[in-house]
Amino acid sequence: AGAAGLLVGLAVPALGVAAAIGLILYFLGAVITCLRARSYKTVAFPLLYLAPVAVTLGLGFAA
Incomplete structure (x- = not known):
């Protein structure tokens, strides 16, 4: 589910950030x-x- 969230995050950035935070936790x-x-x-x-x-999350915020 986390990997799918990251992939969907390519289209919907807010969902990708949420998935990355969830995976980090x-x-x-x-x-x-x-x-x-x-x-x-x-x-x-x-x-x-x-x-x-x-x-990946850090680079996403830096860009």
């Missing part, structure tokens, strides 16, 4: 859950998904 929650579970080996995986979405 989702993956931030996954990072926090990994840290609270002390599963430090797996914390890199949600960060790898979080980084491109955050960069």
Whole structure:
């Protein structure tokens, strides 16, 4: 649903921003859950998904 929201965001920018914020919150929650579970080996995986979405949102605001 998040990826579909980002794709629809190409046509409707407000929906793309909302989808990106939703994905950032989702993956931030996954990072926090990994840290609270002390599963430090797996914390890199949600960060790898979080980084491109955050960069994309930042570049969208910069343009």
